[in-house]
Amino acid sequence: MRTAITLIFTSLALTDALVVASEAAAKPVAAPLLQLRGGLGGVDPSAVASAALTLSAINSAYISLAPEPACKAYGMASPTLMQEWIVENMGFLLVGLTLAGFKALAGDDAAQCTAYGLIPPLVGTVKGLLNGVAGKCGVPETGNYLNGGIMVASIVSLLGGFGDSALIMKGVAGWWLLNGVGMFLAADKVAGAYGLKEVDPKLNVLFKGFGGFLSNFGALVLGLASGLPPAKAIGLANVPSLLVQLDGNFVTKDSIEVLGLAAGPQYFWLLVGASVVAFTTL
Numbered sequence: 549m550r551t552a553i554t555l556i557f558t559s560l561a562l563t564d565a566l567v568v569a570s571e572a573a574a575k576p577v578a579a580p581l582l583q584l585r586g587g588l589g590g591v592d593p594s595a596v597a598s599a600a601l602t603l604s605a606i607n608s609a610y611i612s613l614a615p616e617p618a619c620k621a622y623g624m625a626s627p628t629l630m631q632e633w634i635v636e637n638m639g640f641l642l643v644g645l646t647l648a649g650f651k652a653l654a655g656d657d658a659a660q661c662t663a664y665g666l667i668p669p670l671v672g673t674v675k676g677l678l679n680g681v682a683g684k685c686g687v688p689e690t691g692n693y694l695n696g697g698i699m700v701a702s703i704v705s706l707l708g709g710f711g712d713s714a715l716i717m718k719g720v721a722g723w724w725l726l727n728g729v730g731m732f733l734a735a736d737k738v739a740g741a742y743g744l745k746e747v748d749p750k751l752n753v754l755f756k757g758f759g760g761f762l763s764n765f766g767a768l769v770l771g772l773a774s775g776l777p778p779a780k781a782i783g784l785a786n787v788p789s790l791l792v793q794l795d796g797n798f799v800t801k802d803s804i805e806v807l808g809l810a811a812g813p814q815y816f817w818l819l820v821g822a823s824v825v826a827f828t829t830l
Contacts, residue, residue: 600820611636637676640668652772661772662706677693728763728764732760790821794818
């Protein structure tokens with residue numbers, strides 16, 4: 549746990565440093581230099597972000613539409629209904645992040661990007677409610693209604709122009725980050741708050757991964773709400789899951805040793821995440 553806490557605080561410090569650096573780079577004096585330099589190694593950050601989003605679109609469609617085959621493809625031999633449900637919701641979150649990212653790169657308003665990005669995870673929540681998945685997994689529906697209500701209110705407010713859009717976006721980001729970081733640090737406590745009585749070691753690892761996806765979404769929305777360039781916000785949105793994967797593969801090693809995930813796909817997404825962060829934020 550001490551290692552996990554150190555990792556999280558390191559990630560938060562890195563994120564703060566990147567945001568400060570991004571704001572400084574946005575000043576008029578520095579802008580011409582950045583335009584001459586381009587991204588890391590002269591690579592266009594927007595092109596890197598777009599390529600990463602394309603990969604995410606394919607992956608998110610797969611794991612949200614076919615969670616059981618996706619679990620097996622990533623190395624989970626006999627996934628339970630609960631495990632499939634978590635993976636499916638990861639997929640819907642990733643669909644939303646991808647949609648918001650593409651809209652941001654296209655120059656759309658940050659509030660609209662956030663609103664449209666919330667629609668896929670809302671669809672996933674509604675699907676779960678209509679099929680009674682939570683009840684089948686022994687979890688009360690309260691959390692789904694709470695999160696569904698937050699997403700509906702946020703979407704309506706942002707698309708309808710009701711209230712302070714920047715404040716609403718930061719509220720959404722804060723809620724996802726609170727849940728995401730909480731799941732990484734204390735999955736059993738957060739799951740317990742949602743009514744899940746017991747978290748076995750495999751579920752604990754999955755919840756850490758889910759926390760990374762929630763934090764990805766939160767980081768993207770926070771970046772857009774803070775006025776960061778879209779490519780840089782997308783880069784920052786890759787930091788949480790990248791750190792979760794580094795922990796799961798090289799620190800606690802629980803992704804492979806406990807959950808049984810195949811190393812190949814893990815290393816592939818580690819490479820993608822590290823490349824996106826490097827070429828869009830540095």
